[in-house]
Amino acid sequence: xxxxxYAMCSLETITESASQDLFEYNCLLAKLxxxxxxxxxxxxxxxxxxxxxxxxxxxxxxLSITLAVCANFRDIAFGSPLHAYVVRFGLEFYPHVVNTIxxxxxKTKDFGSLRRGFQEIEKPNVYxxxxxxxxxxxxxxxEYAYEVxxxxxxxxxx
Numbered sequence: 001x002x003x004x005x006y007a008m009c010s011l012e013t014i015t016e017s018a019s020q021d022l023f024e025y026n027c028l029l030a031k032l033x034x035x036x037x038x039x040x041x042x043x044x045x046x047x048x049x050x051x052x053x054x055x056x057x058x059x060x061x062x063l064s065i066t067l068a069v070c071a072n073f074r075d076i077a078f079g080s081p082l083h084a085y086v087v088r089f090g091l092e093f094y095p096h097v098v099n100t101i102x103x104x105x106x107k108t109k110d111f112g113s114l115r116r117g118f119q120e121i122e123k124p125n126v127y128x129x130x131x132x133x134x135x136x137x138x139x140x141x142x143e144y145a146y147e148v149x150x151x152x153x154x155x156x157x158x
Contacts, residue, residue, distance in 0.1 A: 022056055029065045038073040041066065058085060060094040067100035076108040083117070092120060102128060106135040129157050 025048060032041035045066045048056055058066075063086055070079030083101050086092050092101075098121055105114035118124065118132050129152050136145035151157075 022059070025056055026062050026065070029062055029069075033065055033069050033072070036072070038069045038075075041069045042073070042075070042078060045069075058089075060091045060097050063091060064094070064097045064100045067097070067104050071100065071104040071107040074108050076104070076110060079104040079108070080113070083113075087120075093122075095125070098128065099131075102131050106131060106138075109139055111135065111139050111141060124157075126157050 025044075029041055029044060032038075032044065045058075045062070049058060063082060067079055067082055067086075070076070070082065083104070086097055086101065091097050098117070101117050102114060105111075105117055114132065114135055118128065121128055124132075129148065133145055133148045133152070136142070136148060
């Protein structure tokens with residue numbers, strides 16, 4: 001499959017091919033992420049979206065991939081502006097985008113941003129609650145973890 005072979009090519013060749021097709025671009029970003037080529041993934045995202053030659057705009061899918069890359073790369077400096085972009089363009093209602101935002105703040109140990117991100121969720125599901133609870137305990141916020149657990153119990157989160 002042509003799209004999966006991209007990961008073996010140079011990034012310049014990839015950018016040229018993927019720049020005209022949103023599907024190919026998204027596949028490429030996902031493949032680079034799955035191949036742990038985080039720097040290449042961030043570079044591709046930046047090249048495509050900083051150039052006015054390409055008619056590809058960030059969407060919920062490629063933003064969630066790039067946010068996951070930022071989380072895996074522990075890059076809060078690149079991830080926080082992406083979070084702001086998500087909010088500005090109303091993409092925070094996609095669960096997979098919210099998930100990767102919380103993942104970013106969890107992996108970068110930015111507990112304050114994780115809490116604010118969680119509070120932005122209109123109806124958090126059990127997965128989001130569990131991520132918050134898990135991060136609380138990993139980062140040593142035990143009292144807050146008890147509060148979260150109590151809220152989960154009272155709200156019958158299951």
